[in-house]
Amino acid sequence: MVNFQIWLVSTLARATPIREFMHTKWGWPAAESLHFIGLSLLVGTISVFDLRLLGLAKRVPIAALHRLVPWGLVGYGITAGTGALFLMAEPDQYVYNPAFHLKVLFMLVAGLNASAFYLTSYRRTTAPGASADAPPAARIIAAASLFLWISVIIAGRLLTFYRPWPCGPAGPGFLAQCLPGYVR
Amino acid sequence: MDPFFLWLESTSLSVWTRESTSVFAFPAILSAHAIGMGLAAGINAALALHLLGVGPGIPVRELRRFIPFMWIGFWLNAVSGVVLLISYPTKALTNPVFYLKLSLIACAMWIFFVIDRRVLRDPASEISEPFGTRTLAIGSLICWAGAITSGRLLAYTYSRLLVDW
Numbered sequence: 001m002v003n004f005q006i007w008l009v010s011t012l013a014r015a016t017p018i019r020e021f022m023h024t025k026w027g028w029p030a031a032e033s034l035h036f037i038g039l040s041l042l043v044g045t046i047s048v049f050d051l052r053l054l055g056l057a058k059r060v061p062i063a064a065l066h067r068l069v070p071w072g073l074v075g076y077g078i079t080a081g082t083g084a085l086f087l088m089a090e091p092d093q094y095v096y097n098p099a100f101h102l103k104v105l106f107m108l109v110a111g112l113n114a115s116a117f118y119l120t121s122y123r124r125t126t127a128p129g130a131s132a133d134a135p136p137a138a139r140i141i142a143a144a145s146l147f148l149w150i151s152v153i154i155a156g157r158l159l160t161f162y163r164p165w166p167c168g169p170a171g172p173g174f175l176a177q178c179l180p181g182y183v184r
Numbered sequence: 185m186d187p188f189f190l191w192l193e194s195t196s197l198s199v200w201t202r203e204s205t206s207v208f209a210f211p212a213i214l215s216a217h218a219i220g221m222g223l224a225a226g227i228n229a230a231l232a233l234h235l236l237g238v239g240p241g242i243p244v245r246e247l248r249r250f251i252p253f254m255w256i257g258f259w260l261n262a263v264s265g266v267v268l269l270i271s272y273p274t275k276a277l278t279n280p281v282f283y284l285k286l287s288l289i290a291c292a293m294w295i296f297f298v299i300d301r302r303v304l305r306d307p308a309s310e311i312s313e314p315f316g317t318r319t320l321a322i323g324s325l326i327c328w329a330g331a332i333t334s335g336r337l338l339a340y341t342y343s344r345l346l347v348d349w
Binding site for chain 2 (some may be wrong): 039042056174
């Protein structure tokens with residue numbers, strides 16, 4: 001695993017122009033702002049759709065509300081794109097960060113969960129004349145989606161507190177891991 | 185203002201959020217602030233997108249059902265924001281960007297109230313004075329994006345962290 005992490009860090013670190021851009025005065029703050037705007041777009045549209053599947057606002061046809069979901073994907077694209085910039089600018093701050101591992105895990109499960117909706121429930125819930133009540137499978141997926149995206153946000157906010165630092169003789173600092181190759 | 189900041193910074197809540205290594209101190213408060221942002225700004229954005237033509241089949245009045253969740257986000261952020269302010273009062277209150285952020289949120293919430301009153305509760309009166317529905321929706325998106333951006337910039341634009349720093 002450590003060998004894979006070392007390879008990943010050195011591969012990502014090859015994106016020199018991105019690292020240089022991100023370390024300009026406005027690079028990092030601008031990317032962070034876009035990351036949070038994309039997050040809000042994603043969470044706002046997807047949570048509204050999930051709440052509808054869970055039974056809120058039953059007079060709103062699920063198919064009509066589903067039109068918001070592509071905008072959630074736009075939010076996802078903005079957030080993932082700016083996220084990739086952070087990762088390429090400071091790869092070791094993420095690749096060795098346990099909060100980042102959790103965040104990626106939650107994102108993967110959230111993606112599988114969304115795919116499960118399209119495989120099991122999309123047609124049934126959005127067909128003309130579909131019932132106003134979403135089937136149990138869709139409700140479980142919606143509840144999981146809310147839980148998972150909130151978890152992604154929490155893991156993302158925890159990144160700062162689990163950053164790896166080169167450890168001196170005193171060992172790791174506040175909640176931090178040591179970078180490989182340094183004294184543990 | 186320094187004596188006031190100094191007093192605030194010496195309160196036990198302020199000291200605890202700043203100095204505690206517990207994951208329930210600063211990390212939890214920041215997480216709550218990000219979740220509340222997603223709900224408050226995001227549900228308002230969803231509302232604005234609908235007013236701009238996304239999901240024409242959605243009965244506009246029914247969108248009011250989602251507003252309590254926007255309020256959950258708003259209050260989550262008001263409370264976590266006050267705690268963050270108490271932990272670093274000098275940092276926020278001596279930074280003009282902080283006042284810009286509050287003004288943008290005030291502007292966004294004013295637009296929300298206008299949309300709620302004129303459009304959601306009474307869809308028949310959609311062409312309203314002095315601003316049309318589209319203008320309100322675009323204004324809402326701009327104010328929320330501006331509030332988020334200025335919030336993020338607080339970490340980069342402060343001149344003093346604490347009174348004695």
